[in-house]
Amino acid sequence: MADAMIEFRDVTKRYGALVANDRLSLSIRRGELMTLLGPSGCGKTTALRCLTGYVQPDEGRIFLDGKDVTDVPTHQRELGMVFQNFALFPHMTVRDNVTFPLMIRNLPKPERERLVLDALRLVRLEGYAGHYPRQLSGGQQQRVGLARALVYHPKVLLLDEPLSNLDAKLREEMRFEIKEVVTRLGITAMYVTHDQGEALALSDRVAIMNRGRLQQLGTPEEIYESPNSRFVAEFIGLSNFLDGSVDTVRGETMTVATSGLAIETRALPGAAAGQKVLLFFRPNEIELLPADGESGSNTFPAKVEKTTYLGDTMDYRLVIGDGADLRLQTDARHRYAVGEAVRVRLPRVRSWVVEER
Numbered sequence: 102m103a104d105a106m107i108e109f110r111d112v113t114k115r116y117g118a119l120v121a122n123d124r125l126s127l128s129i130r131r132g133e134l135m136t137l138l139g140p141s142g143c144g145k146t147t148a149l150r151c152l153t154g155y156v157q158p159d160e161g162r163i164f165l166d167g168k169d170v171t172d173v174p175t176h177q178r179e180l181g182m183v184f185q186n187f188a189l190f191p192h193m194t195v196r197d198n199v200t201f202p203l204m205i206r207n208l209p210k211p212e213r214e215r216l217v218l219d220a221l222r223l224v225r226l227e228g229y230a231g232h233y234p235r236q237l238s239g240g241q242q243q244r245v246g247l248a249r250a251l252v253y254h255p256k257v258l259l260l261d262e263p264l265s266n267l268d269a270k271l272r273e274e275m276r277f278e279i280k281e282v283v284t285r286l287g288i289t290a291m292y293v294t295h296d297q298g299e300a301l302a303l304s305d306r307v308a309i310m311n312r313g314r315l316q317q318l319g320t321p322e323e324i325y326e327s328p329n330s331r332f333v334a335e336f337i338g339l340s341n342f343l344d345g346s347v348d349t350v351r352g353e354t355m356t357v358a359t360s361g362l363a364i365e366t367r368a369l370p371g372a373a374a375g376q377k378v379l380l381f382f383r384p385n386e387i388e389l390l391p392a393d394g395e396s397g398s399n400t401f402p403a404k405v406e407k408t409t410y411l412g413d414t415m416d417y418r419l420v421i422g423d424g425a426d427l428r429l430q431t432d433a434r435h436r437y438a439v440g441e442a443v444r445v446r447l448p449r450v451r452s453w454v455v456e457e458r
């Protein structure tokens with residue numbers, strides 16, 4: 102890709118029989134923040150290590166700013182890194198911790214001081230230069246880690262689960278801070294996480310990995326609204342799946358037989374009667390109606406199995422047709438009780454996924 106800052110070209114890394122990265126190809130544009138997202142063990146850290154040079158791929162090439170760096174040693178790759186165990190030096194002040202990367206680069210003292218102050222300002226810690234790590238909160242320590250990674254103005258910033266040691270509230274704050282800093286500096290960043298909320302909130306684009314492979318690459322909206330597989334749909338957000346088979350196809354719509362119901366959806370290209378399909382609905386796309394309310398197309402009787410109060414919304418588990426489960430959320434103003442008969446309206450224009458197996 103012409104404007105790629107980071108490029109993985111068919112990168113494979115094996116550990117014995119295990120393929121940690123399987124022909125991984127990925128381009129990250131200049132100034133883009135891309136998240137690698139996937140379950141534990143899917144190969145995210147391995148990909149990052151291949152990029153840093155800590156790990157040598159068995160096959161494939163890696164490019165940084167158009168240059169093949171596959172055989173270039175780590176310290177010549179000019180990368181800023183923040184890792185899960187961000188390990189500040191405990192016996193050094195914040196100032197010395199942040200100065201460290203500049204010391205090993207032999208920069209003159211006035212230059213060093215200026216860069217350190219800039220970096221501390223960036224993370225709003227200029228008043229803490231003389232503090233020791235033990236005198237800082239977890240979030241402040243994390244920001245020092247970020248300042249240390251940014252102090253020498255790397256072209257690329259790599260972050261591997263940088264927030265996993267923080268509590269939920271701090272994680273969310275730091276999320277926005279990282280995004281803000283990265284955007285302000287126009288830096289290219291690769292961010293590794295297995296937290297889908299973090300990925301959706303932070304990323305320009307998300308790369309979903311599964312078993313060493315790239316499963317889907319897209320903006321947060323694309324990934325959430327049009328997952329290309331059951332794996333992605335399940336990994337991001339809550340989903341309802343209904344297995345069925347195509348009954349009739351009429352122009353743009355088709356009817357799918359599932360759980361004793363006939364559900365209308367957008368027709369798959371080339372769909373034919375008898376074809377197995379997997380219908381997929383997000384919990385917020387299903388309308389919940391009273392049992393005696395209006396009927397109409399794609400509206401089916403259902404029974405409330407379980408309710409959970411979530412403040413703004415109610416979470417319902419329902420049973421429809423001959424026993425299929427459905428989960429949905431509605432605003433909490435109108436409530437239904439466990440055991441109550443209701444109706445649900447399913448969306449007709451829907452992304453769907455064909456069963457992969």
Ligand SMILES: Nc1ncnc2c1ncn2[C@@H]1O[C@H](COP(=O)(O)OP(=O)(O)OP(=O)(O)O)[C@@H](O)[C@H]1O
Pocket residue numbers: 116119120121139140141142143144145146147148295
């Ligand atoms: N040095 C190593 N030797 C042998 N196997 C390894 C090594 N490093 C990683 N692996 C294996 O490669 C696979 C991918 O590991 P990796 O650390 O990249 O996963 P990850 O996606 O970062 O997971 P997590 O979310 O848990 O950090 C795992 O099955 C892991 O056990």
Ligand SMILES: [Mg+2]
Pocket residue numbers: 145146147
């Ligand atoms: Mg990892």
